[in-house]
Every structure is written in C-alpha cells, then in structure tokens.
Amino acid sequence: MAALKLLRAPLKYVQGKGALLNFYEETKDLGNSFLFICSNSGYKNCHQKIEDSFQGSNCSLHFEIFGGISSNGEIEKMRKLVKDKSIQVVVGIGGGSAIDTAKATAYYEKLPVAIVPTVAATDAPCTGLSVIYKDDGAFDSYLFYPRNPEAVIVDSEVIANAPVKFLVAGMGDALGTYFEARACVRTDSPSLENGGIALSAMALCELCYKTLLKSGYQAKLACENHLVTPAFEAIVEATTYLSGVGADNGGLAAAHSVYNGFTALSECEETMHGSLVAFGTIAQLILENSTREEIKEVMDFCHSVGLPVTLKEVGVTDINRVRIAAEKACIPGETIHHMCGDVTPEQLYNALLMTDLLGQEYFKK
Structure with missing residues (x-):
C-alpha cells in the first residue's frame, strides 16, 4: 500500500525587513522565559532588536553563545541551562548548527522552539529534523522530531547583511x-x-x-x-x-x-x-x-x-x-x-x- 500523504510545516513563518522588532509579539503565547542559543554573529546582529521587542514585557531573556557545532555535549550544556533557569521557550539564532542545537534542546526538554536564521544558506529553519555531531565534530545521527518549529522569524535585513x-x-x-x-x-x-x-x-x-x-x-x-x-x-x-x-x-x-x-x-x-x-x-x-x-x-x-x-x-x-x-x-x-x-x-x-x-x-x- 502506498504511504499516506503527509504535510508538515512550521506553525508560523514571519519574514520581512525589521521582523525581529516583532519577535515578542509573534512568540509571546509560547511562554515568558526565553533561552536564546546564538552563534557569535547571531548574537551580535540580532540581540538588540529582540531586546527592544520585549520592552515593557515581564519576560526573562537569557542569551547564550553556543560552541559552534550541534554536538551531543553542546545539547547537554543547553539542557542544563533550561533546567537551571526554568526556561519555557528555546530560540535558535544563527546558521544551521545553532538552529539544530536549539531544536534538539527544545525536543529533549519538551519545550516549544522558535528559529531566527541569520543566513539563507540552508533550509534548516523550517524542517523537523537536526543533524547531530559527536563532540569531536564527526557526524553522529539525524534526529527526527514529532513536529516542526513553532515559529520561524526571518529578518531580511539581517540576511542582506550576511556574506x-x-x-x-x-x-x-x-x-x-x-x-x-x-x-x-x-x-x-x-x-x-x-x-x-x-x-x-x-x-x-x-x-x-x-x-x-x-x-x-x-x-x-x-x-x-x-x-x-x-x-x-x-x-x-x-x-x-x-x-x-x-x-x-x-x-x-x-x-x-x-x-x-x-x-x-x-x-x-x-x-x-x-x-x-x-x-x-x-x-x-x-x-x-x-x-x-x-x-x-x-x-x-x-x-x-x-x-x-x-x-x-x-x-x-x-x-x-x-x-x-x-x-x-x-x-x-x-x-x-x-x-x-x-x-x-x-x-x-x-x-x-x-x-x-x-x-x-x-x-x-
């Protein structure tokens, strides 16, 4: 018998110049304490706009620069932060590795995940899977999720300023x-x-x-x-x-x-x-x-x-x-x-x- 037809996608996709200034508005229903797992450039190019979007809200924000690859050790480190800081929403900011780390962390901790891509190099932001590496950088496995990200927020100005x-x-x-x-x-x-x-x-x-x-x-x-x-x-x-x-x-x-x-x-x-x-x-x-x-x-x-x-x-x-x-x-x-x-x-x-x-x-x- 042929496989049943199936369609999956992010719950919400938002794109445009300055979209990050709307970050709070688009994600406030997910929770009120956020862990942002960022690449170096992701933090530098996005944190100010995101913080501005939360002005006047009572949410707690925690920005964390991750180690560079979506490895098992990195995911464990982020899971510990989620528990220590009572995080309710995980956000990935950066390229594929930061995004994959955030998706895996949210999955294991049973939390919603939002994605902020800083480059348009891959289709990782919208997919329901991550590429996971061993701590030495060698490929480990694909991790498939039961659902796709809750929100993907793409600020085209950030993408236009990337190489x-x-x-x-x-x-x-x-x-x-x-x-x-x-x-x-x-x-x-x-x-x-x-x-x-x-x-x-x-x-x-x-x-x-x-x-x-x-x-x-x-x-x-x-x-x-x-x-x-x-x-x-x-x-x-x-x-x-x-x-x-x-x-x-x-x-x-x-x-x-x-x-x-x-x-x-x-x-x-x-x-x-x-x-x-x-x-x-x-x-x-x-x-x-x-x-x-x-x-x-x-x-x-x-x-x-x-x-x-x-x-x-x-x-x-x-x-x-x-x-x-x-x-x-x-x-x-x-x-x-x-x-x-x-x-x-x-x-x-x-x-x-x-x-x-x-x-x-x-x-x-």
Missing part, C-alpha cells in the same frame, strides 16, 4: 528541491517525513524552482550591496521556506547523495553544502536523461549566480577521486536509490564527469 556566499549556497540547496521531489514521485518513494508526497508539497517545490529562475540573479546583486528588494525577499523565502517545507514533504534523491559522497573527499571540506547539491542536481538530470533544454536552463542558472558547474569549482582536480565520491553516494540507505531504475556507482561516476564536461563549455565562451 553573499551564504545566499548563493542557499540557492544551490534549494535548486535540488523540485527535481529530487519529482524523482521521488516517479518511484513512489517517501518524503523526508516518511509520508506520501502531497500535491501541495509538489506545488511548493515547483514554485521554489520557478522563483530561483526568476529572482536569483537579482537577489545575489541585492545581497552583494546589502539591499532588501522584492527579488531578494522572494529568494529568502524560496531558500528558507519553500526549500525547507518542500524538501521535508517532497523527499530527496540523487542531488543530496552526491553531496554526501563528496564529503568523503578532503579537498571538498571547504565547499558549501548548497554548492555540492547544485552540482549533484545537474548530475541527477543527466542520469534521468532529461531534455537538453532543462539541463541548459539549470546550468545557465548556476553559472549566472556563481554555483559550480565544473569539478574544479567544487575543489576536485583529480577525476579518479570522483570514483570515491560516487561509491559513497551509492551506499545502501542513500536517497539516490529513490531514482527510477536505481543508480550504480559507475553510472553516477559517468554522470558527474559529463556534468563537468558540459560545465567546462561555460568557460570556453
């Missing part, structure tokens, strides 16, 4: 959303939430892709100049909400497996998640024997916003190393097995080299 490389990486991560969900629908594979893929989920995934094509280039220019424009707002929503809720309810396929594969290579350690997902998206289209027009549309987009279309751009100069990544991307349990007809390491290796060959044409022009 543009984060927005570009977010667009790369979002680029896979529609194509991976489409592949899962073709094979009746489950979503990340382990449910069937609803029409509404596919509509969000498709809108995500269309928004990238329409507004991506303009949004990058806006971010480089710290401007908040309609195109910039559209891309922040696409990378944060449409990609997050889309991937959660739409599923993953080859593009994210390619990312997982390339993490086995030391030369890719500095390459951002979204850059590898974007490269993997092109490889996935080649595996699917997609139309020339579709592959060109995706590659044109990548090239226009600065996402990689060649192996050299993701840090790989020795093509023999690609075999290692292809092997790792195809291990049992990887989402690449949601693809039609399945994919062998050899087939993926060939697709990755073909992606590189097509990508090199952009630099001959």
Whole structure:
C-alpha cells in the first residue's frame, strides 16, 4: 500500500525587513522565559532588536553563545541551562548548527522552539529534523522530531547583511528541491517525513524552482550591496521556506547523495553544502536523461549566480577521486536509490564527469 500523504510545516513563518522588532509579539503565547542559543554573529546582529521587542514585557531573556557545532555535549550544556533557569521557550539564532542545537534542546526538554536564521544558506529553519555531531565534530545521527518549529522569524535585513556566499549556497540547496521531489514521485518513494508526497508539497517545490529562475540573479546583486528588494525577499523565502517545507514533504534523491559522497573527499571540506547539491542536481538530470533544454536552463542558472558547474569549482582536480565520491553516494540507505531504475556507482561516476564536461563549455565562451 502506498504511504499516506503527509504535510508538515512550521506553525508560523514571519519574514520581512525589521521582523525581529516583532519577535515578542509573534512568540509571546509560547511562554515568558526565553533561552536564546546564538552563534557569535547571531548574537551580535540580532540581540538588540529582540531586546527592544520585549520592552515593557515581564519576560526573562537569557542569551547564550553556543560552541559552534550541534554536538551531543553542546545539547547537554543547553539542557542544563533550561533546567537551571526554568526556561519555557528555546530560540535558535544563527546558521544551521545553532538552529539544530536549539531544536534538539527544545525536543529533549519538551519545550516549544522558535528559529531566527541569520543566513539563507540552508533550509534548516523550517524542517523537523537536526543533524547531530559527536563532540569531536564527526557526524553522529539525524534526529527526527514529532513536529516542526513553532515559529520561524526571518529578518531580511539581517540576511542582506550576511556574506553573499551564504545566499548563493542557499540557492544551490534549494535548486535540488523540485527535481529530487519529482524523482521521488516517479518511484513512489517517501518524503523526508516518511509520508506520501502531497500535491501541495509538489506545488511548493515547483514554485521554489520557478522563483530561483526568476529572482536569483537579482537577489545575489541585492545581497552583494546589502539591499532588501522584492527579488531578494522572494529568494529568502524560496531558500528558507519553500526549500525547507518542500524538501521535508517532497523527499530527496540523487542531488543530496552526491553531496554526501563528496564529503568523503578532503579537498571538498571547504565547499558549501548548497554548492555540492547544485552540482549533484545537474548530475541527477543527466542520469534521468532529461531534455537538453532543462539541463541548459539549470546550468545557465548556476553559472549566472556563481554555483559550480565544473569539478574544479567544487575543489576536485583529480577525476579518479570522483570514483570515491560516487561509491559513497551509492551506499545502501542513500536517497539516490529513490531514482527510477536505481543508480550504480559507475553510472553516477559517468554522470558527474559529463556534468563537468558540459560545465567546462561555460568557460570556453
């Protein structure tokens, strides 16, 4: 029997310039003592606006700079703070790691969680899962939650002042959303939430892709100049909400497996998640024997916003190393097995080299 269709999303999503000045108004029903788990830059760029929003209220606020990775030890430290200070609401402020630490802390302490992303690099703010690491920084596990965050508050002014490389990486991560969900629908594979893929989920995934094509280039220019424009707002929503809720309810396929594969290579350690997902998206289209027009549309987009279309751009100069990544991307349990007809390491290796060959044409022009 096919899996029951399932849709999950944050209870509340608020986005706009100066949205943090409304933080208290949007979260006051959750409780009156708040623990803010912050990255360094998250604290610096957000705490004043948040404190201003609480003026005149009787809430207690505790800001804590976390250790940098969402590790078991860090989560334990935050849980102790929750107990010691009788915290009622946990808030994550920063990038993916601060957000994942906050989600895990709230889950274990059975408390509501609110999220304030400071970059648009991943879709972590809206999803119902965390990536957990061991204390030495090695990957430990995925932690799946029974529900998504209670509130996600995105101040687009904060995102516009972050380095543009984060927005570009977010667009790369979002680029896979529609194509991976489409592949899962073709094979009746489950979503990340382990449910069937609803029409509404596919509509969000498709809108995500269309928004990238329409507004991506303009949004990058806006971010480089710290401007908040309609195109910039559209891309922040696409990378944060449409990609997050889309991937959660739409599923993953080859593009994210390619990312997982390339993490086995030391030369890719500095390459951002979204850059590898974007490269993997092109490889996935080649595996699917997609139309020339579709592959060109995706590659044109990548090239226009600065996402990689060649192996050299993701840090790989020795093509023999690609075999290692292809092997790792195809291990049992990887989402690449949601693809039609399945994919062998050899087939993926060939697709990755073909992606590189097509990508090199952009630099001959």
